[in-house]
Amino acid sequence: MNKQMASLLERVATWSEEEQEMLFAAALDIERRRTGIYRLSDEERAAVREGLAAADRGDFVSEEEMNAFFERRGA
Numbered sequence: 001m002n003k004q005m006a007s008l009l010e011r012v013a014t015w016s017e018e019e020q021e022m023l024f025a026a027a028l029d030i031e032r033r034r035t036g037i038y039r040l041s042d043e044e045r046a047a048v049r050e051g052l053a054a055a056d057r058g059d060f061v062s063e064e065e066m067n068a069f070f071e072r073r074g075a
Contacts, residue, residue: 001009012020032038040048054060061069 012023015023
């Protein structure tokens with residue numbers, strides 16, 4: 001580990017809990033990409049279940065809503 005990284009990691013202890021959680025989440029994402037294994041968080045798992053339940057009910061957005069979404073995103 002280089003000196004800059006070691007110094008930064010020492011300062012992380014002074015960060016707020018929220019900032020530390022953000023750093024942890026980012027580092028975890030990097031680690032997941034490196035290993036090729038992605039594990040859903042509890043929040044992501046709940047969102048997937050909610051989406052699947054909505055699909056089972058036939059709840060879908062309209063084509064117009066999707067087009068508006070893509071226009072806002074610049075896609």
